[in-house]
Amino acid sequence: MTTEAPSEPRSGSGPDGSAAASDPAADVRELRRFNRFYTNLIGALDYGRHLYTPFTLTEARVLYELVHQERVDAADLRASLSLDAGYLSRLLGKFEERELISRGRSEQDPRRQRITLTGGGREAAALLEERSQEAAGSLLRHLPAADRARLTDAMRTIRDLLGDDPAATGEASPAASPExxxxxxxxxxxxxxxxxxxxxxxxxxxxxxxxxxxxxxxxxxxxxxxxxxxxxxxxxxxxxxxxxxxxxxxxxxxxxxxxxxxxxxxxxxxxxxxxxxxxxxxxxxxxxxxxxxxxxxxxxxxxxxxxxxxxxxxxxxxxxxxxxxxxxxxxxxxxxxxxxxx
Incomplete structure (x- = not known):
């Protein structure tokens, strides 16, 4: 969501505004340049190579969804993570073999499969979270507090303008929303x-x-x-x-x-x-x-x-x-x- 406008004035000029007109082609080039930069940078947070865990990035994303939502069906995981049904089924099968999850029928709809983390699954997710926090912290540690604030504000702006939905990423739920x-x-x-x-x-x-x-x-x-x-x-x-x-x-x-x-x-x-x-x-x-x-x-x-x-x-x-x-x-x-x- 963009910043709410100051709603102004009675006559003449007012305080609401936009950035100056830009060149669409230049905007596309700048976006792609940022994507290349961030893709390289995010390698420092890669769940498999850099966090020293046995999980791929996709497997880690599934664990993240499972640990941050009270009830998760396989269909919900498939939709929220845009995963192929067959690929997700094989991934969940591996998790079940390693006793990280259990699968059963959904109470709301017997046709749907409910996925639940086991104690071992929660331990694995907690380890991933700890190492991810450490890796992210290492990127920010060298920045002064003022620069960290600028960086996090800029990242929130990118998410707002490009339509990020915190509820869709498991970052917030109605029960946990701030008052x-x-x-x-x-x-x-x-x-x-x-x-x-x-x-x-x-x-x-x-x-x-x-x-x-x-x-x-x-x-x-x-x-x-x-x-x-x-x-x-x-x-x-x-x-x-x-x-x-x-x-x-x-x-x-x-x-x-x-x-x-x-x-x-x-x-x-x-x-x-x-x-x-x-x-x-x-x-x-x-x-x-x-x-x-x-x-x-x-x-x-x-x-x-x-x-x-x-x-x-x-x-x-x-x-x-x-x-x-x-x-x-x-x-x-x-x-x-x-x-x-x-």
């Missing part, structure tokens, strides 16, 4: 919003310092003119850490609220943070008596647009412009809070 909570702003939160907006949009969209200046002005105006009847800021927390934010403010036109500075941290994407923030903003505006809510965003921010569309916002207009060192396409969106426009 999202919303609260109103406290002292220090507004400064955090300025800092995170500036840092994220510089890193992900190349925005220059003029964007940080704009966000600082928006936040300062909010703090100086704050009226709890009409204005509100929410901070989303994921397991107690700040993960996102949004503002509802008076637009200046009678009965119109404006959604501003919607932000979701890269590490929090995929947990519904943006949706919950937008829903809180709409609920507050409706309860406060606003007739409409408006926002300004950028066309490239597809994840944010989908949130707005699901919430009922309608696209009103689009305008190309140049702001923050980038060529952008601004979008105005509107939501009626009374069932029909007034």
């Amino acid at each position: 999202v909570t919303l609260r109103t702003a406290r002292p220090g939160d507004l400064g955090w919003m300025v800092e995170r907006n500036a840092a994220l949009y510089a890193a992900e969209y190349g925005f220059d310092l003029s964007y940080e200046a704009l966000v600082a002005r928006i936040v300062a105006e909010y703090a100086e003119g704050f009226d709890p009847r009409w204005d509100r800021t929410w901070i989303a927390e994921l397991d107690g850490a700040r993960a996102g934010a949004v503002m509802c403010v008076r637009d200046g036109r009678p009965g119109v609220a404006r959604l501003r500075l919607l932000l979701v941290e890269p590490s929090a994407r995929g947990h519904g943070v943006g949706r919950q923030l937008v829903d809180a903003c709409i609920d507050f505006a409706r309860d406060a008596g606003y007739a409409q809510m408006v926002l300004w965003t950028n066309s490239v921010l597809g994840a944010a647009r989908r949130i707005y569309q699901r919430a009922g916002f309608e696209l009103v207009s689009e305008t190309p412009h140049h702001s923050f060192g980038q060529d952008l396409v601004g979008q105005d969106w509107r939501l009626s809070l009374r069932g029909a426009d007034t």
